[in-house]
Amino acid sequence: MPVPMNFNDVEYDITVKIDPVNRTIVGKSLITVHNPRELQLMLGAAYEVTQAEFNDGPLGVGREQINQMHIWNIPVHFRNQIQFLIQWKGTLAALDTSLDHQQTLGKPVAVSGESGSFLPDGSNWYPRIVGHLARYKISIELPSGQKGLVAGQLMKESESEQGYYAAFEFFHPTEGIDLMTGPYVIETQTHQSVNHKPIQLRTYFHPQISNLSKDYLDAVKRYLNLYESWIGEYPYTEFSVVSSPTPTGFGMPTLTYLGIDVLRLPFIRDTSLGHEVLHNWWGNGVYPDYSSGNWSEGLTTFMADYTYKEQESSEAAREMRLGWVRDFAALQPGQDAPLTAFTSRTHGASKIVGYNKAAMFFFMLRDHLGDMVFQRGIQGMWKVQRFRITSWQELQKVFEMISGQNLQPFFSQWLERTGAPAITISEVKNIAIDSGYELSITLKQSGPAYQLRVPVVIENSQGTTTHILDSHQEQQIFTLKLTDKPLSVSLDPDLRLFRQLALDEAPPILREVMVNAATQTVLLSAKAEIRKIAEILADKLQGRKPQIAALREPLSTAPTLVIGLESEVDAWLAANQLSARPDEINNKGTAQVWTLARDEEASLAVISAQDAASLEALIRPLPHYGRQSYLAFDGRQAIEKGVWPIQVQKVAVE
Structure with a gap:
């Protein structure tokens, strides 16, 4: 689970040398903390500390026994700045290409092999200040034939018979550092941002898929154009698509890390790739406040996966909404949780809530505010919250400021409650009057009642019309005056509400x-x-x-x-x-x-x-x-x- 982020001003200057054949790592890190408060320093148990100092004094190795985490607790008695110098080494776990994405997510481990190394931030492969955002510089040294990268701007790169060297810098406070290496073929193109600034686009692909580079670079340009026009300027100077020897799918600032077999799938360029590009705005550009829930996966799903379905057709978009509510109907008591409790995907049930329900939340918010106001809210959030930790509550304030509406009832009912409203048409009565017909519709919803804008579709001999009924009671009667004789009334057939499908309404799925x-x-x-x-x-x-x-x-x-x-x-x-x-x-x-x-x-x-x-x-x-x-x-x-x-x-x- 992600840790809550604090606000000490932290900088890392790290040099690492990795030998993928022997799976060894040797590292040196200079950590600077400006205006420090009480803090904790940590390094994973798999490593041996060969030197540890702070402000020119000894720090100790941070543990008493092998196989324990290295942990240093630093009290508050430094006024302006504290520096740590730590050198470490270790043997990385062997790369296991048989693991699936779920297994890789479940237990982050730093792994290495000739076909690739992946050092996820969660494996604690480098000495870190716990719970703090940090800027960093990283230099990577590798044997000849291997290339590596981390998120950030490529500052230097060289290759010779002696080996490969690359230096990266990340200028904004960020949550952590993931490092990737492999026998990569690198392709580079330059793209102009919406404000005519150069963005370096790269593919780091294994040789067997290097022929896919051009198609991926063209697709990245398309997504950058889409999201810059929708949200605002891309926040970084580069974006890379990196291949993994395992079936992973990760998004980091400035890059995405996808499995070789995943990248070969022809539809990935039109689906998952755009999702990962968009995470550079939501998640890696504006940071979710995990203590109050992770909104970024839902917003990214809505503005990427769902948007592509809307661009395809209204039928495809409806089919995706059906999938969201149908998945939710498959959950059992105890598997659901409020959106404020979702931090990251750990299993199928958490994805149904944190991705699907949250995406439907943003769909309904757009319906509630209208397209133009919603878009201005999205742009406003990017302007105000860029590179800041942002809670659901702060997101709400931005949309309230832009729309001029009180959105507290809307946000609280969808974010803080488990479950979903169950809505039914309990009775329909039709009376002929001089000017036409008076149709009475009784709606019931499960209690306590939600405040809902319920679409009902009325069919007559001429076609259909949609009416929005403002339901806020467990039982409520609505009266509509119609000129044509109504033949039937359908409840939300377009699935514009996140709701509990009736038993005979939900098609069975796997x-x-x-x-x-x-x-x-x-x-x-x-x-x-x-x-x-x-x-x-x-x-x-x-x-x-x-x-x-x-x-x-x-x-x-x-x-x-x-x-x-x-x-x-x-x-x-x-x-x-x-x-x-x-x-x-x-x-x-x-x-x-x-x-x-x-x-x-x-x-x-x-x-x-x-x-x-x-x-x-x-x-x-x-x-x-x-x-x-x-x-x-x-x-x-x-x-x-x-x-x-x-x-x-x-x-x-x-």
Whole structure:
């Protein structure tokens, strides 16, 4: 979890020498703290301190036993400035290319190997002042054939038979330092900012994907133009796209670090890349105040991932909003949390809240304020809060100042409460009057009531019209005067509200068996090899050891995951009087996955494969498709996917 940031004026001047073949690191750091208060200095347990001094006096090694963190507690008795000189060395962990992104996120470890080194800030690979933003200079020395970088401006670079050298400087206080190395081929282009300042764009790509450089650099230019016109000038002098030997996806100031196989995917340039570029404004340009919640992932998701869907079509945008509320409907009691409690993504449930619900918050805020006022609020926040730690409350103040509105009720209900409002049309009455018709609509919402602008769509013989009803009570009657006879009333069919979908409204998706801790797994095969693969697949899908149900037991009312070969699945479905495999994926590919709704019971997910190899091929890709209702795979490639249609709340008018 990120630590709260304080305001001592801290500077690092670091030199590191890394040998990826032997996985060794040798470092020297001069740390300067201006106007110091009480502080703590820390270095990871994997390293040996060879020298430690402060203000020309001995500091000690900061620990009593090997394998303990080095920790130095410094009291307050220095008036103007304190300097620390620390030299350290150690052996980095071996690079493990079999880890997935979730495993890399879960436990940050400094790793090294010939195909790449990654020293994440969270691994405490350098001596640091705990809980403080800092500016820094870093010099990196590597063997010939290797190149490396950190976030910041490249000040010097040289390469010879003796090795590679690069010096970087980061001029603004920032949260931490991540370091990457690899056998990179570097391509460089210069781009002009909106104010005609040069921005150096680079790709640090492994040789096997260096042919992708031009396409990535062109895409980065497109995103810089988009976000500079929307928010304000790009805050740095460069941006780099860096390849990783593991399937990572990280964004840091001035760069993004993405897996080789991820970069090969043709859609990444149109999706994830823009998300990471935008983080240079939100997250790495304006810093979230983690003590009050991380707003930056939600705002970035809204202005990147969702914006690209809006640019594609209104249908694609609605489909993404459906995904957000559908994912939320899959959460179980205890998995939800208020947005003020979200700090960073740790598992599927936290992403559903911190990314999806927060993105929907900004979508609803735009609806509430209007496009022009919302855009001015975004630009105002960038002008006022750049390179500052910013809370949800400060974000609220900016939008209140720009809009002239009191937004406290809106912010507090969406940020501080768990759950979402459940809204239904409980009654509709229509009366013919001289001028047309008087339509009475009774809305109910779960208590305590939210203040909501509820869209209802009224259908008549001429088409449809949308009306906004201001609902702020648990039950409220609205009367509309209409000229044409109404035929039906639909509640929020465009999904413009973050709400709890009704039971028959929500199409079943794979996510339900993934995030629910009560999920039961049924393994249909008696063959040891198939069962072992199926258990691994269930573990990857659920992120925990699966609960295996006995094959001959009655079908559980809990969410259930069924895994087997084709003939076994067909026989099991027939024996349990369940629908056969759906036409959308029948006889397609080497494996099929689909969900079934079971009246008022929890949903069922079925995985059917031709053979052991086809089942094993699903282990890596399938966890990324939780938002789908059905899929067909040819090996590891998804060749068909979709979501069952939503059943809109629609009431016929008598």
